[in-house]
Amino acid sequence: MSKPINVLEKFSQFDEHWTPHVISELNGQAVKLAKVKGEFVWHDHAEEDELFLIYRGTLFLDFRDGETVAISPGEFYVVPRGVEHRPYTKDEEEVWLLLLEPIGTKHTGEVDHELTVKEYKRLD
Amino acid sequence: MSKPINVLEKFSQFDEHWTPHVISELNGQAVKLAKVKGEFVWHDHAEEDELFLIYRGTLFLDFRDGETVAISPGEFYVVPRGVEHRPYTKDEEEVWLLLLEPIGTKHTGEVDHELTVKEYKRLD
Numbered sequence: 001m002s003k004p005i006n007v008l009e010k011f012s013q014f015d016e017h018w019t020p021h022v023i024s025e026l027n028g029q030a031v032k033l034a035k036v037k038g039e040f041v042w043h044d045h046a047e048e049d050e051l052f053l054i055y056r057g058t059l060f061l062d063f064r065d066g067e068t069v070a071i072s073p074g075e076f077y078v079v080p081r082g083v084e085h086r087p088y089t090k091d092e093e094e095v096w097l098l099l100l101e102p103i104g105t106k107h108t109g110e111v112d113h114e115l116t117v118k119e120y121k122r123l124d
Numbered sequence: 125m126s127k128p129i130n131v132l133e134k135f136s137q138f139d140e141h142w143t144p145h146v147i148s149e150l151n152g153q154a155v156k157l158a159k160v161k162g163e164f165v166w167h168d169h170a171e172e173d174e175l176f177l178i179y180r181g182t183l184f185l186d187f188r189d190g191e192t193v194a195i196s197p198g199e200f201y202v203v204p205r206g207v208e209h210r211p212y213t214k215d216e217e218e219v220w221l222l223l224l225e226p227i228g229t230k231h232t233g234e235v236d237h238e239l240t241v242k243e244y245k246r247l248d
Contacts, residue, residue, distance in 0.1 A: 005199060008198055027172065029153060051150055072128070074131055075128035075129060076155075100153075101151070
């Protein structure tokens, strides 16, 4: 019998920024954790909706229509497939977030960037 | 531009027990909230994995092999498809949980019980 997964305990197992770690899978979806700070790249995911659930700090998402969404701890936001977005944090704040998206989703979409992670780490 | 969803605010919008409320959808999955107290029925979901993320109280899941899993706030557990389980709470504690499962999953599986909800409510 496997044990429940404690989300904050999993966050304590890594420090890298912009590097999603897979903590569970179900129905073809992966549950990933990431710590982020500063700016990420504009990107989209052609076929994948992406859920951001925030555990610490405030995550900002810019959209190409000029809108910005701010997501605070206890809140989540779903970016629909095909919608370009740019995640970032303000004032050097480190933000902790849980991602839910199909297994195999690349975090920078089709954009190949120095931040692009080729293979996701798995926390057991 | 839609706004982020505050999970605790959504919990404040209903009181019924064992009645999942849909708060979001992505990639064919539904994000649902439920408040539960007491015992639920034995059931499984033949084709659907089911994630339980706990926000308040402790949820217990019995399995047919005699094992019990206790899930506390900040923890989640995935029940694989086809695995019979019985959710319950102890000592009349009300437990708040977030469910993630494919859209259309029936909360009692194929078991038709007085607790079975025919159509899920949606919180907007």
